[in-house]
Amino acid sequence: MEQIDKYLREHDIKPSLQRIAIMEYLQSHKTHPTADEIFNALYPSIPTLSKTTVYNTLKIFVEHNAALCLTIDDKTAHFDGDTSxxxxxxxxxxxxxxxxxxxxxxxxxxxxxxxxxxxxxxxxxxxxxxxxxxxxxxxxxxxx
Amino acid sequence: MEQIDKYLREHDIKPSLQRIAIMEYLQSHKTHPTADEIFNALYPSIPTLSKTTVYNTLKIFVEHNAALCLTIDDKTAHFDGDTSxxxxxxxxxxxxxxxxxxxxxxxxxxxxxxxxxxxxxxxxxxxxxxxxxxxxxxxxxxxx
DNA sequence: AAAAAATTTGTAATGATTACAAATTTAGAG
DNA sequence: CTCTAAATTTGTAATCATTACAAATTTTTT
CATH class of the missing domain: 3.30.1490.190 (Ferric-uptake regulator, C-terminal dimerisarion domain)
Incomplete structure (x- = not known):
């Protein structure tokens, strides 16, 4: 958990509850999830979570090179917490x-x-x- | 024009007026156009053209390896008539x-x-x- | 020339993503 | 601490590319 916090700070992203949860999910699920999948996975534990937040947060991650956006699927974007x-x-x-x-x-x-x-x-x-x-x-x- | 006809036949695509026009556009415009751009370019000369036809036709081209679908842009698919x-x-x-x-x-x-x-x-x-x-x-x- | 098959068309639906403004949370100044 | 400003989150409504589908048209076959 502390590692996620540190990882976000290293990428100049202020760690909020939502951002930590989304990055934590990305890094522990190597399935290249979509925004929707991330939302559905986290919603039970963060009932106030909004899908807009997931989209906004993923955009921030990509802009700060903390995650990759894969456009391989023409239906929907997938995300990867592994930027290597x-x-x-x-x-x-x-x-x-x-x-x-x-x-x-x-x-x-x-x-x-x-x-x-x-x-x-x-x-x-x-x-x-x-x-x-x-x-x-x-x-x-x-x-x- | 005859070349487009031949090219389509070689890929097991029956050459119709619309298919020829769309492939002709793809091969003469190396800008990797979207379905919408192709529709707007051809509509003046083929006033009966439907956007659905453009989508259907491009899908057939891709399935028969007569064109490439590029998913590089997360907003919209682009198409390439050069399959090399x-x-x-x-x-x-x-x-x-x-x-x-x-x-x-x-x-x-x-x-x-x-x-x-x-x-x-x-x-x-x-x-x-x-x-x-x-x-x-x-x-x-x-x-x- | 009639019937069947393939293609095209238009409209309506779908579904991912974004715009936007209100609500909430966090951070900073006094 | 407490108040104010800034940042973040949220929900709803819009946007826009794409597809579903059924009718219309064209082409092919008999």
Whole structure:
């Protein structure tokens, strides 16, 4: 708990009850939750919590580089409390997101391009997890 | 025009007037337009065009690998008629998207991970283009 | 030329996100 | 401490991209 407090301060975010709870959830649930999932998870223990607060807080986290916003899913944004460099896999079937460790590609990825200032680099894989691939193949068989 | 027709057929897409127009627009405008932008651009010349058709058609293109859907912008999906492998830069200020050529990193990027079947790989850079970076710095000065 | 299939269209719904203003909490000055 | 200002949180209402769906149109097949 004290660690979350410290983590927020290190990122120039004043630790409030809500901010601590949301960051605590993000860092202890590596499932890349959506704002809605975070709200539903925390609401029972913080009954005064507002969904707007969750959205506002996540925006602050991202602006202060305390969390990542993943735009891999076109339906909704997902958030990641782990800001270290890694890739993500998004299952087009069930929507789950997995962390994918990645080799050092600093020699391949650019940090500056012409007149463009890079602040974030994302590597996303999309496809199907085992379960969803099987279901997909089963459905295709049924059609044929 | 005949080339678009052929391109669609090669991807098992039956070429209709609307589909040809949308693919023609995608391939001649390398700006990674949104469905809305495509609709507004084509509507004057195809007054019967429906926005639903644009959405449906783009979905078909993506399913048949005739176009890419970019989820780099959390506001709205962008589309790319160039399916060859390249990265994208998204300006957090003005929202423009640039193509970024990328060295061969097939040795770094995975094509199979455990039980996950990869169908797409995306590399996104986010940051600020020259104009937007200047404006951002100017605003920060005004605050301080 | 008629019937079936595919495509397109328009409208209405959905659902994530944001705008905004009121309410509450926290921090600072006296 | 206590009062005031600033920051944060909250709830409601709006926005806006996208989709669902059924009717209309076009294309293909018989």
């Amino acid at each position: 460099f890694h890739a993500h896999f998004f299952c087009l079937g069930c929507g789950c997101i997995y962390d994918i460790p990645i080799a050092d590609i600093s020699n391949v990825l650019k940090t500056e391009i012409d007149d463009l200032t890079i602040t974030e680099t994302h590597i996303y894989y999309k496809g199907y997890c085992k379960k969803c691939l099987e279901e997909k193949l089963k459905k295709q068989k049924e059609i044929n | 492998f390249h990265a994208h830069f998204f300006c957090l200020g003005c929202g423009c998207i640039y193509d970024i050529p990328i060295a061969d990193i097939s040795n770094v990027l995975k094509t199979e991970i455990d039980d996950l079947t990869i169908t797409e790989t995306h590399i996104y850079y986010k940051g600020y283009c020259k104009k937007c970076l200047e404006e951002k710095l100017k605003k920060q000065k005004e605050i301080n």
